[in-house]
Amino acid sequence: MTQDSAVLDGPLLEVSDLVAGYGRKEVLHGVGLRVGAGEIVTLMGHNGAGKTTMIRSVLGAVRPRSGSVRIAGRDTTRRPVRTAVAAGVAMIPSERFVFPDLSVHDNLLLGAANAPSGSDTAERLATVIELFPILTERAKQPAGSMSGGQQRMVSLGMALMARPKLLLLDEPSLGLAPSVVETIFGRLRALADDERIGILLLEQNVKQALRITDRAYAMRSGRVILEESAEQLRLRTDFWDLF
Incomplete structure (x- = not known):
């Protein structure tokens, strides 16, 4: 592009x-x-x-x-x-970017609190999970118990639930780890291109x-x-x- x-x-x-x-x-x-x-x-x-x-x-x-x-x-x-x-606008800071005691699913739902009125939360959740499939497997797990890379995916998912511009x-x-960085950066490029x-x-x-x-x-x-x-x-x- x-x-x-x-x-x-x-x-x-x-x-x-x-x-x-x-x-x-x-x-x-x-x-x-x-x-x-x-x-x-x-x-x-x-x-x-x-x-x-x-x-x-x-x-x-x-x-x-x-x-x-x-x-x-x-x-x-x-x-x-x-x-x-x-x-x-949505911002993801470099540190402290999830609610550690809440489940992955609840973290994502909190992200939807800033979505435009009338947004379909379930539809958006499906889109986010498609981007980061591991979030489905870990939906009930406390976000703070996940690896750093997985927490970063949760934080991105939270931001995307708000449908940011x-x-x-x-x-x-x-x-x-380099492999996790490559995955996350690839998702970012897809978001810019597709959305x-x-x-x-x-x-x-x-x-x-x-x-x-x-x-x-x-x-x-x-x-x-x-x-x-x-x-x-x-x-x-x-x-x-x-x-």
């Missing part, structure tokens, strides 16, 4: 000149990016580059000091998290990310220093110089 085919009537997510931080500390210094429907965009950079602050600002968990965030054409800048959720993923490969979900992926596993992504941004010290297609990045001989 090309970048042009991913962007239909304008970006699903558009961040412009965003400045944000915590207390007196400014973390983001006028950054911008965009994600189209059906497009996977990877945000790369070392720990401390500002990647997580970026997606928390998109979600509304961090209040930007200036700049703008638009989701599906709607200005959500400095609005509460519920505004982004109502606009179709935009999925924010913070380090989904963290601590997982036209826009995905903003924060990832340090660059090799795996470039296998599925359409475009990538590199961040350093709170600034975007590069935007290129995945194909352009694969051809770079000085790739690691970006970090």
Whole structure:
């Protein structure tokens, strides 16, 4: 899929000149990016580059000091998290991403709480289980007793139960075996292609990310220093110089 085919009537997510931080500390210094429907965009950079602050600002968990965030054409800048959720945003953090004492099935049903009114929960549950068949086998098992990779599948299933337009993923490969990462990333590509979900992926596993992504941004010290297609990045001989 090309970048042009991913962007239909304008970006699903558009961040412009965003400045944000915590207390007196400014973390983001006028950054911008965009994600189209059906497009996977990877945000790369070392720990401390500002990647997580970026997606928390998109979600509304961090209040930007200036700049703008638009989701599906709607200005959500400095609005509460519920505004982004109502606009179709779901976020999966890098840690603590399931309710450990609840069963897999109950975790998935909780994810449906943010689905648009009138959504068919049973139909959506069938779709999620088709993506991750192991969730059927483990439906009654406490989510916290599963492996890290299986918990990540539960968390993705929870997010998908809400029928999101935009999925924010913070380090989904963290601590997982390469084979599990490959499975999960393959599912992400299928979701973008089949359901036209826009995905903003924060990832340090660059090799795996470039296998599925359409475009990538590199961040350093709170600034975007590069935007290129995945194909352009694969051809770079000085790739690691970006970090």
